[in-house]
Amino acid sequence: MNIHIIGGGNLGSAIAIGLAQFSAGNSITVTRRNIKLIEHLKQYGITTSDNNIDGIGNADIVILAIKPWQVDAVLDEILPHVNGKIIASGASGVTVEHLNNKVAGTNTVVRIMPNIAAQYGASATCISAAAEDIKNTKTVVELFDKVGTAVIIDEKLMDAATVLGACGTAFALRYIRASMQAGIEIGFDAKTALAIAAQTAMGATQMLLQENAHPEQLIDKVTTPQGCTIAGLNEMEHEGFSSSLIKGIKTSLHKIRN
Ligand SMILES: NC(=O)c1ccc[n+]([C@@H]2O[C@H](COP(=O)([O-])OP(=O)(O)OC[C@H]3O[C@@H](n4cnc5c(N)ncnc54)[C@H](OP(=O)(O)O)[C@@H]3O)[C@@H](O)[C@H]2O)c1
Structure with missing residues (x-):
């Protein structure tokens, strides 16, 4: 073409x-x-x-x-x-x-x-x-x-698509940046922390897309009962992890429409 x-x-x-x-x-x-x-x-x-x-x-x-x-x-x-x-x-x-x-x-x-x-x-x-x-x-x-x-x-979802698909790039990158910062606090140098955080996010995405799975099905595979993953995840949720993301996406949509 x-x-x-x-x-x-x-x-x-x-x-x-x-x-x-x-x-x-x-x-x-x-x-x-x-x-x-x-x-x-x-x-x-x-x-x-x-x-x-x-x-x-x-x-x-x-x-x-x-x-x-x-x-x-x-x-x-x-x-x-x-x-x-x-x-x-x-x-x-x-x-x-x-x-x-x-x-x-x-x-x-x-x-x-x-x-x-x-x-x-x-x-x-x-x-x-x-x-x-x-x-x-x-x-x-x-x-x-x-x-x-x-x-x-449907075109009526175009603003929502802008937020989820285009602004979403920034949201995903901010998640990786936060992981990287935590990685530094728990002992890695910045470069190694970023490499681990970025690759881990890509690995999770690849599994999700290739297995056509719901995220929670894959999370179940990583969370040992009484283990460190579920302890960390639940603490993040107590602090509003999912809620803040959902609120941020809705705020972006509100901004685009007003
Ligand atoms: N960035 C994203 O992630 C993203 C994602 C989805 C949709 N969008 C949408 O895509 C559009 C572009 O976004 P962007 O981030 O790429 O903006 P951008 O980096 O500012 O690019 C816009 C480009 O248009 C050029 N331009 C302006 N007037 C022109 C003209 N008369 N003739 C030819 N070129 C002209 C500008 O260059 P000169 O000033 O040198 O001409 C500039 O390079 C926006 O409407 C945005 O909402 C962006």
Whole structure:
């Protein structure tokens, strides 16, 4: 596919590198105004440009990885040059209805919510579109399946997907940081503590996904009666571990909606 990514920041660059590494045979262009900051993408065979229009007419899919308030201006700029394409927008909070009103039937609009782990083939990507465009959405699902897991969701869950799947990256990293800090307190140097904490989190995730299990089933395998794991876990729960995470996720959702 010919993929044109507008906005080579955190998300756009991560998607581009991920697609270059995990989905062979694509032609990928990334644009941003400060082109010096995407020079490094060239090493992955990605074309970089500070011109959003150059070559856009040959694109099969245009991915918008720009801030929500930049979407309208960029659409005004590119729409005279694209027709019959898929425009996939990753801009948080910009609805399919808003995008479709701008595009006015000239292109197919799809809303995507990936995360920056796309760079390593590990994004959780949520996708939605108007009911009549679901067929075209399959192409986008297949593309984002190459850089992780992609699912179609009802658009009314898009804010929730943003919190769980995109903000969730930060929440997971904060868990790892806290484990690392505890590791230092119980005797490891920072580097070793981080390596153990990060690998342990990855191992738990791999088991969960590969065994298609509920987390508690796997926790049962680690908790010996009267042992140290259950003692630590229960202390964390007394201190509000699950509760604080749930409250944080709900607070993020409230923030996104207000
Ligand atoms: N970061 C995440 O984890 C994540 C996850 C899911 C969704 N999102 C969403 O993805 C979008 C981008 O987020 P981000 O974190 O990647 O932001 P970012 O790092 O600020 O990237 C936005 C990029 O857009 C470029 N840009 C701005 N105006 C442009 C224009 N007219 N033409 C071409 N490029 C332009 C900017 O570069 P120049 O100023 O050099 O042009 C910048 O590199 C946001 O809507 C965000 O909500 C982000």
